[in-house]
Amino acid sequence: MSAPVIRLDNLTVSYDRHPAVHHLSGTFQPGSLTAIAGPNGAGKSTLLKAIMGELRPAEGRVEHLMQRTDFGYLPQAADINRRFPISVLDTVLLGNWRSAGAFGRMAKRDTARARTALATVGLEGFERRHIGSLSAGQFQRVLFARLLLQDARIILLDEPFTAIDTRTTRDLLDIVVRWHGDGRTVIAVLHDFAQVRAHFPETLLLARRLIGWGPTQEVMSSVNLLQACAMAERWDEDAEACEPAA
Numbered sequence: 001m002s003a004p005v006i007r008l009d010n011l012t013v014s015y016d017r018h019p020a021v022h023h024l025s026g027t028f029q030p031g032s033l034t035a036i037a038g039p040n041g042a043g044k045s046t047l048l049k050a051i052m053g054e055l056r057p058a059e060g061r062v063e064h065l066m067q068r069t070d071f072g073y074l075p076q077a078a079d080i081n082r083r084f085p086i087s088v089l090d091t092v093l094l095g096n097w098r099s100a101g102a103f104g105r106m107a108k109r110d111t112a113r114a115r116t117a118l119a120t121v122g123l124e125g126f127e128r129r130h131i132g133s134l135s136a137g138q139f140q141r142v143l144f145a146r147l148l149l150q151d152a153r154i155i156l157l158d159e160p161f162t163a164i165d166t167r168t169t170r171d172l173l174d175i176v177v178r179w180h181g182d183g184r185t186v187i188a189v190l191h192d193f194a195q196v197r198a199h200f201p202e203t204l205l206l207a208r209r210l211i212g213w214g215p216t217q218e219v220m221s222s223v224n225l226l227q228a229c230a231m232a233e234r235w236d237e238d239a240e241a242c243e244p245a246a
């Protein structure tokens with residue numbers, strides 16, 4: 001087995017001293033395609049933010065065995081301000097920050113690459129549109145185009161298919177599968193268990209503590225899913241029913 005790209009060592013991340021992720025240890029292998037699944041409030045987004053260095057561990061650590069610039073990160077849509085007055089093309093060009101000049105001047109070549117990325121996600125002709133005028137699905141396509149331009153080796157996606165239509169989901173899933181085919185490491189927080197089972201060979205099942213991490217068919221077992229639900233009920237009095245185990 002090759003050296004992992006990310007190692008979690010007894011990772012605990014807290015908000016105001018309340019742990020949202022407890023004592024998590026394990027590794028992501030290069031080229032792996034992993035879903036992070038678990039109930040609401042399980043610590044999935046917190047884990048991605050800790051991997052990206054946006055949150056500091058209360059205990060333990062995250063080791064990156066690659067450069068920070070090798071990482072591409074798509075936060076949850078709710079965390080992104082779409083009122084910022086910027087065009088679709090400029091939003092995609094922001095993905096080019098690794099090679100942009102000192103004053104952010106973009107070469108013609110970069111603009112051409114950004115246009116190609118927009119065409120790849122089906123948004124040819126949208127270059128001059130303001131991002132605030134796009135539908136949720138179109139905006140998610142723009143963010144995928146930005147990741148395409150960034151050309152990151154490790155890609156972290158936080159609920160990339162939530163609240164977008166079936167066709168957009170299918171198109172963006174195709175891009176995720178292509179990234180995997182290229183040998184990139186992809187980690188995605190997902191709520192749709194059918195999507196996880198159909199497209200993600202590895203799963204990390206989290207309920208603040210680790211329930212399972214490995215091949216999806218093994219990790220998404222009835223026993224593990226019931227355990228994750230039971231743990232969620234202990235921290236949420238109003239927990240909704242979890243998906244019945246397959």
Ligand SMILES: Nc1ncnc2c1ncn2[C@@H]1O[C@H](COP(=O)(O)OP(=O)(O)OP(=O)(O)O)[C@@H](O)[C@H]1O
Pocket residue numbers: 015016020038039040041042043044045046047
């Ligand atoms: N900024 C914050 N300040 C305080 N508590 C937070 C903050 N962000 C998250 N939490 C809490 O940490 C816990 C884990 O939240 P997190 O968003 O990581 O879960 P999640 O698994 O991504 O949930 P969901 O599936 O609902 O998006 C929750 O109890 C949440 O309320």
